Amino acid sequence: MTDTSSHLMQAYARQPVAFVRGSGASLWDADGVEYLDAMAGVAVTSLGHAHPDIAAAIAEQAGLLLHTSNLFRIDWQERLGERLCALAGMERAFFCNSGAEANEAALKLARLHARRARVAQPQVLVMDNGFHGRTLATLAATGNPAAQRGFEPLMPGFVRVPYDDIGAVRRAAAEAPDIVAVLVETVQGEGGVRAAGAAYLRELRALCDRHGWLLMADEVQTGMGRTGAWFGYRHAGVVPDVVTLAKGLGNGFPIGACLARGPAAALFSPGGHGSTFGGNPLACRVGCAVIDVMAREQLPQRAAVLGRRLLAALRAALHGHPDVLAIRGQGLMIGIELDHPCAGLVGRALEQQRLLITVTRGNTLRLLPPLICSEAQIDDIAARVARLLDIDQT
Numbered sequence: 001m002t003d004t005s006s007h008l009m010q011a012y013a014r015q016p017v018a019f020v021r022g023s024g025a026s027l028w029d030a031d032g033v034e035y036l037d038a039m040a041g042v043a044v045t046s047l048g049h050a051h052p053d054i055a056a057a058i059a060e061q062a063g064l065l066l067h068t069s070n071l072f073r074i075d076w077q078e079r080l081g082e083r084l085c086a087l088a089g090m091e092r093a094f095f096c097n098s099g100a101e102a103n104e105a106a107l108k109l110a111r112l113h114a115r116r117a118r119v120a121q122p123q124v125l126v127m128d129n130g131f132h133g134r135t136l137a138t139l140a141a142t143g144n145p146a147a148q149r150g151f152e153p154l155m156p157g158f159v160r161v162p163y164d165d166i167g168a169v170r171r172a173a174a175e176a177p178d179i180v181a182v183l184v185e186t187v188q189g190e191g192g193v194r195a196a197g198a199a200y201l202r203e204l205r206a207l208c209d210r211h212g213w214l215l216m217a218d219e220v221q222t223g224m225g226r227t228g229a230w231f232g233y234r235h236a237g238v239v240p241d242v243v244t245l246a247k248g249l250g251n252g253f254p255i256g257a258c259l260a261r262g263p264a265a266a267l268f269s270p271g272g273h274g275s276t277f278g279g280n281p282l283a284c285r286v287g288c289a290v291i292d293v294m295a296r297e298q299l300p301q302r303a304a305v306l307g308r309r310l311l312a313a314l315r316a317a318l319h320g321h322p323d324v325l326a327i328r329g330q331g332l333m334i335g336i337e338l339d340h341p342c343a344g345l346v347g348r349a350l351e352q353q354r355l356l357i358t359v360t361r362g363n364t365l366r367l368l369p370p371l372i373c374s375e376a377q378i379d380d381i382a383a384r385v386a387r388l389l390d391i392d393q394t
């Protein structure tokens with residue numbers, strides 16, 4: 001369907017609703033109709049809409065200084081780098097404006113790491129159903145042929161294996177000696193809300209150590225408290241060499257970060273990589289304000305508690321539902337896999353339940369509510385999803 005009246009490129013299939021205002025987990029359209037947000041802009045607005053601390057940080061910084069240049073020291077960038085590294089077990093940060101850009105920085109670190117190791121044709125190990133972005137390099141890393149279609153030739157330098165299968169990684173190591181890094185999501189968000197096992201991540205860490213590969217965790221969707229810990233790898237007790245962040249780091253303000261420790265933290269040299277907007281004072285101040293609120297309100301822990309509550313409520317409400325194959329998740333990242341394509345559910349959820357949800361991999365209803373939801377709102381999400389799926393049966 002092409003909307004011929006629009007001057008926007010048709011890159012998105014959009015719902016016919018526009019929101020004009022938000023507060024917490026609520027959104028309103030121009031007619032004053034209230035909606036319940038169970039997707040948080042795809043794991044972005046974790047603190048909810050119009051959070052007063054974030055609004056105040058933006059307003060104050062906008063009145064002081066928006067932008068200078070990475071030619072100068074930027075104090076808010078130093079501060080955010082220090083705070084993120086302390087939380088993530090990393091040593092240095094590079095700031096950019098999106099998840100894809102953060103992964104581009106990580107992939108460039110892998111190339112520099114290969115050069116240092118004198119590997120001429122370096123390969124990065126990536127996963128089936130992984131998602132890393134839509135720029136040409138991150139699209140090649142992404143394990144979704146539908147997203148790649150039409151954009152060939154894809155950038156070379158990737159070896160793809162099944163997710164959460166350590167045997168496949170061992171076989172790849174034996175067959176492809178030029179692997180220099182692994183890029184992995186701790187929970188595949190776009191890939192159907194699938195969590196890697198803790199044992200898998202630990203064995204992956206051990207294989208990286210044995211072969212001298214960089215372990216690069218794409219925490220763009222899972223990071224900043226979403227899974228019930230500040231970062232998804234914390235559940236497994238492993239520490240990657242490189243971590244990428246975006247989405248929840250800015251609560252809606254565009255920002256991305258690539259963090260690294262050890263030798264990987266020292267690979268970029270002046271002039272070697274850069275971004276005009278990346279790390280500007282406003283974005284970094286927002287990042288610091290997000291961390292302040294998350295730490296004060298213990299939102300990673302709250303995501304764990306609310307996630308368990310939502311999973312239990314969904315399992316109780318949908319028990320025995322003939323279309324439901326699985327209900328799974330980690331923290332407030334929950335998928336309900338159905339036995340049929342369910343793209344139409346997004347529109348029906350809006351229209352009939354005034355509920356914002358997303359669908360991934362065609363048949364998995366995904367819930368990513370703000371971490372500041374009340375218990376009552378979490379129960380309300382479960383009730384609306386149950387009503388939605390009952391209606392869908394008819």
Ligand code: PMP
Pocket residue numbers: 042097098099100101103131132133134185189190218219220221222246247
């Ligand atoms: N990595 C992961 C795991 C993601 O889920 C996404 C976005 N869905 C990206 C990268 C890309 O982020 P962005 O859209 O900010 O480029």
